[in-house]
Amino acid sequence: MSVGAPKIPVVVAEVVEVNDLIKRFRFVRRDGGAMPVFSGGAHVVVEMDDHGVRRMNPYSLMSHPADTMGYEISVRRDEAGRGGSLYMHRHVKPGMEMVLSQPVNLFPLDARAKKHLMIAGGIGITPFVAQMAQVEAMGGRFELHYSVRSPVLGAYVEHLKAHYGPRVHVYHDEHGEKIDLQTLLKSQPLGTHIYACGPKGMIAWVHATAKAMGWPDRAVHSEEFLAPPVGQAFEVQLAASGKSITVQPNQSLLEAIEAAGVEAPYLCRGGACGQCETNVLRCDGHIEHNDHWLTDEQKATNTKIMPCVSRFRGTALILDR
Amino acid sequence: MSLDFNDETFRGDFTFKNSAKAIKRFPFPFPEDSYMYSVNMEPHVPGPVGSVFEHMFDVDEHYVSEMRDRAQVLADDPLRCQSLPHMELAGWDLLELIMESKARDYPHWFSLTKDGNQWHWVNRPLQIEQKFTFLDASTLPYGPMEYITRQTQGDFTLQDQRDDDLWIEAGMVTTQADWSLDFDIGMSFKQWHAPVPLAHQMGIFDRALKFLLKLQHGAPVRRFNWTMTVDPLLDTSPENYPKWGPGKTTMTPQTIGHRQHLRVELQTLHRLPRSNAIAFPIRCYLIRFEELVTVPKWARRLHRVVRDIPDELATYKGFLRNKPLMLEYLAPFDDGQPTSPGFAPE
Amino acid sequence: MIKTVFEPAIPSRPTYGVLTPGVGSAHLFVADGEGADAVCDLFAQGEGLKASSHIIYIPGANGCDRSAALQALGVPQFHRSPSFAAAQSRLAKVLADAHMGLQVYAAGTEGLMAQVAAAAQHAGLPYEAVQMEHRGSLARRVQCVHCKGVTENVTLDPFVCSHCGLSLFVRDHFSRRLAAFQGVNIDAEDPGLVPASVERFK
Missing domain, CATH: 3.40.50.80 (Nucleotide-binding domain of ferredoxin-NADP reductase (FNR) module)
Known part of the structure; x- marks a missing residue:
């Protein structure tokens, strides 16, 4: 987990079909307690257990920031995506237990603005x-x-x-x-x-x-939250933990690292915040840098990768993780 | 004053002193026999019962007297507490954090009751009772940050986060190690740390800023900083430097044990929920050398730290002039024995 | 062209560039002393901005007055002010009436540029959006940390605070909000022991 903030165990209180593409979900705490207040623009990461595959997608909070009784998000169905939005649309029903991260704001208003x-x-x-x-x-x-x-x-x-x-x-x-x-x-x-x-x-x-x-x-x-793009499967070696993993076509590198039981920091899971930045020890091939975080120069040197959204094509990728 | 709190002064006759209990719980800041800058942040989670980490905001025997000293500093110079207009919401976040923490951790001293936004706060040690409307500054005698920090030990700054930087844009600063809020308010993270020697080149501030930008609500962190102060002055401000500066020149081998203090800052950092700002409480603890040397490990270690510190750092921390006197005083307590790792007395 | 070369300094010290024609709906220039040359150099690159420019000029404390050259540029609004203080209400009014798209340029001494940028920031523009080019005197604007008084055009270090009379040494630490360097009492620990002043900021 990122910087040690406790996760929020929730139960789905309400699912509303807003239109053909969008559903709104309301979560309340399982223990009936108050949610933390948040600042407008904040998101939470929703953890899903999609039939054995762990998915973690970020969604902006859209409930009133002072409403501590529950959090609301809206999810647009993405037929071509990796499956997180489809899971939310097809399987998440009122009464289900889920886990949310603490709110994090990467899109705050400038309080000085006139x-x-x-x-x-x-x-x-x-x-x-x-x-x-x-x-x-x-x-x-x-x-x-x-x-x-x-x-x-x-x-x-x-x-x-x-x-x-x-x-x-x-x-x-x-x-x-x-x-x-x-x-x-x-x-x-x-x-x-x-x-x-x-x-x-x-x-x-x-x-x-x-x-x-x-x-x-x-x-x-x-x-702009990027949904981690799908792609071809690829192999990665994790030097610090001594593991070799395969990243599946509809899985992100970060998800594959987590699935292997290796701790990796994150906040946005959408290529924006920089928290999951990882050093590349060896790269024989081409990194598909899909993030907004690294500079073009950094991307060109292939010495760093953002595993939440970026992928690889080639013969060997070794990460310091 | 009640039995819980000392009646003492941090100016004039300087009657401040630590009880045996306060010495035992003193946050000695050196985990090893030498000192160099580091980011050294760790989660601010509750520590052992009786330690300064037991609670989110430590309230100790000096509380009431420190608040009296703060009121005097503010009366003399109201610019020690400032908040740029857009920081009021962060002030409310801070007020809520402190009131909720203190009412939870010290229910015999503080209480907070809420009926929606109608709040009722009781601070028994300072004999304050206040009913007010949360988020309506006109219902408090001061702005929210000033109101609550007049009742809380330690300095406070509030940092707005924008453009991948932290901006120090509000603060209550009356127990500072020689920096001016009035001058620094409005600065970015690296601007307000600009006068610190060596650390920029070491990349300390790059790493610290990167870490803090990602700080999460509900996961505060802490670190130590330290310096040296002659006489138990809380207010070693640049504003008053001509008043306290001469005191540094009159120390003698006879008076150093009594007059020289190690000054430790317990710094904590908290993400605030409504404003997305970061609160930075800087809590100052003072201990005189003659109190400190009652703990053999601390005496040995402090001698080694002072002996080996680069002159550039001793100058920045303002004690180069008295370093020889300090070493002369501390050397007899250093028998050359190894010290155990960590802060604790053996 | 006289370009000032600054020694590397601590991170609170601003750095300056060269004025270049910005893209925008209106262009506000504020310059003092030799800063007028930076404005003239910019207009020499093209006439594009001319129709939407407003120039406020303050002759330098060193006597440098290039009003004639600026006036000759023929912009719709040119104002010569005897001091920055005298120009402040005009500047505030222009900024309050402005819309996003306004480009702000400051040229001349550090004190002048910092005061223009602070006014622009107060009106809502990001500080970084103000273009600055240093020309002319390196004299500093210094706030006495003790009495809070600001002394203009400080060339000596240490110098005597024009408000409280303490001898101050001039730090490189710089406040954009106050538009000033910091002055700290040099003989606080040893009253009366003041080293001889040197002319550090010509």
């Missing part, structure tokens, strides 16, 4: 639901611009509009509606911070547009 401008795409809405609740309670200024595929797939649109009125702007891809980012970014007061969460392309578009309009990098924030 205004928070939130830009969401699809399931990327979830961290903003918690953040808006927190900013609202503290009397801060914010505006949400939320793109969804269609009205039917617009998760939480009605709820958000009812709560926050004209501060919520919704765009339907199906109707050809698109955020007019240029106009939006032109008129923001000094001290505004942008937060983007959604598909990779949308995040890149927000960063590029803001940069071209003279926004400083430190005023533009984004979160």
